[in-house]
Each structure stands twice: as structure tokens, then as C-alpha cells.
Amino acid sequence: MFKINKMDFLVALYIFCIIVSELMGAKTFPLFGKFSASVAIFLMPFIFTVNDIITEVYGKERTKSIIKSGLLMIVFLIGFSFLAINLPATQRFAPSQGAYQNIFGVSIRISIASLIAFFLAEYLDVLVFVKMRKAMGQKALWLRNNASNFVAQFFDTSIFYLFAFYALDKPLSSNLAFLAGLIIPYWILKCLVSIFETPLVYAGVKWLKKEN
Template identity: 30%
Template sequence: MSETEHPSLPAIEFKFLILLSVFISCMSFINVVSAKLWSFAGLTISGGIMAYWLTFPITDVVGEIFGRKRAFFVVWMGLLANVIVLSLSQIAIQLPPAAIYQDQESLAKVLGAVPVIVLASLLAYLVAQMHDVWAFDFWRRRTGGKHLWLRNNLSTIVSQLLDSLVFNGIAFYLFAAERMPLSAFVAMTLGYWLFKLVIALIDTPVVYLLVAWLQPKKAQAAG
């Protein structure tokens, strides 16, 4: 879509809105599919990882092109989307089902929110994403805006560890109805982190593609 078709909206801002929409869509999707669990290499993983991995390269790219404040804005919009979807989901569950609707129990199981899990999810998201934006900006200043691949990975790797620590710590250890043994908590957290670590390494090409899409010259300079 050319810039002349949107005279009041510069092309790069239009592209930012696309990234913001994708980010918010991912956060909304996570709330719907997180109840789906699947197995990989002995780990039980939430279906939300399908979309969550994409949120980190988006905030890194926004921070690279638009700066830290804009990246923080994206994070807060993601949190707002989380809260809205969770709230509306609970309202939908509480609405009296029609006589012909036979899936109320299934709907409640899928969209029902356990308070501890909700708290763990929101705090883990906020801590991990805020750290990712801060760390990416920190390494950006340290490297003089060069080595995009290094900045992307350094910020994301630590952020993913924080995400696993906060979520698992709150949901399954500190405030769980039945606290799991410390050894099991450590094993699960490290397992999740290693899985996310592989994804973080794989998403580096995505970061370069998005930066090139927004500002081709910037992608060449940051390499």
C-alpha cells in the first residue's frame, strides 16, 4: 500500500500499526489457547507458545526502529488486551446459557480463569517484556546500534528465563495449592527455558526481515 493512499499516515507508521495489531492479536490468541497442552521432548507445553514467541521479536524491532518508549507502549497495549480478553471471557461464561446450548461446561473449562494462573501469567508477561525492551535498548547503546542479532538474542534469552521463573514460581511453587518439590520446579523451569531458548535463536531472521521491511537501510547498518 503506497504512502499516497494514506496522505495523513506515513508509511512507516502504518507498518507500526500492523505490528501492533499482530502483537495484540497474539496476546488475545494466547488467552484462548493456553488451556491446550501438548508434549515435546518430555515437556508439557501450553499452546500459547505458538503466538508468544512472536511477541519478543516485535518489541525488539519496534525498539530498534522507533525507540524504547514506543516499545514500552506496545507492551502496555498487550497487557491491556490481556485484561480485556480475560474480563470478557469471564463475563461470557457467566451469561445464562440458552436451552439449546449444550457446551457451557466445555466453554467454562477452556476459558475459565484460575486466579493464581491469571496472576502468574500477567506478572510473567509484564516482567519478561519490560526486561526485553530495557535490555534491548541497553545493548543497543552498548554496541552503538550494531550487531542486531546479538542484541536480539541477549535481551530475549534472559527475558524468556524471567518469564519461566515468574510464571512457574507463582503458579506452581509459591502460591500453588499443592507446592511441587523444588527439584521438580527447577527442572520444569529450566526445561521451559531451554525450549524457549531454541525459539529465541530461531527468531533472529524474523527480526532482520521485519527491520528490513520497516527500514531497509537500517537493517544493513544494524547487521
């Protein structure tokens, strides 16, 4: 029978969500009105969900170790993307080089912005979750999960958009208005996704606590 280690699966899912978000997050799609969202919206909340599941079962030190691994993966991705873009193309690939640079060049900037946001938001998520657990015990997992996610995702979204989309040639007031129009709706959307994923946290904790 096909069997995998549960912790291995969660770590693999965590890294998958990070890497795919970095590589494909540059694409946006329309949601409603003039508001659009990155395709990464479907994956980013899972990162915080996995964080909370592992923290609830194994504690913050185990989660911090996984966060550090995730950070290293982003650094490796940035480094390899830079190398891949700048290596000379063969004659056969030359017609596609421009498109390749456009796609993965954007990914480098997004990855750098994400690296900064990821580092701060992930540790903040664990910090808030653990502080609330100390105060509340094992009660109200739904509240601890969502409160930590809301706080962490606000910082993640704000820092990411600040570094990824701040225009140095525009005045501060113009940048703030533009960024607020991106950050607030996107953060609210992330919060809604987090709420809908709450049953997954309960299911994940119960599943992980069972014998492998």
C-alpha cells in the same frame, strides 16, 4: 493494490500473539520423552521479536506504549472471560456450559499469571535491549536481540509457571522440583525458538525502515 501500514501490521501481530496465546495456551502437546509444551510456544517468541524490531527502529518509548496496550488487552480478556463464564446459559447452550467453563476458566488463571509475567518480562526485554544498544551502538543486532530475549523469557517463564501452577497444598520442596522441571526445559526451548527467529528480526528491521 492491497497495502497496509507496516506499524499497524506489527501492532496487530503483537496483539494477535498475546490474545491467541492467552486463549489457547492451556493446551499442551508432547515434544519428546515426558516433556510437553504449550501451543503458545509458537507465538510467544514473536512478541519479543516484534518488541525488538520496533525498539530498534522507533526507540523504547514507542515499544513501551505498545506493551501498555498489550497489558490492557489481557485485562480486558480476563474481565470479559469472567463475565462470559458467569452469565447464565440458555437452554440450548446448557449442555456445553461445563466444557465452556473448563476451557475459559483455565484461561482466566493463565491470563492472570500471564499478566504478571508479561508486565515484568516485556519491560525487562526492552531495558536489556536498550542498555546493550547504548553500549554497543547498532552493531550485533543478533546478540542484543537474543540476549534480551533470553533474560526476559527466563523471567516470563519462571513467573508464569510460579503463579499458574504453584500448588498451595504441596510442600515448597515439591513445588520447586516440579516447577524447575517445567521452567528450565521450556525456557531452553524458547531460547532455541528465539535463535531460529533471529533472521526475522533483521528482515523486520530492514522492512520497517523502508518507506511505507
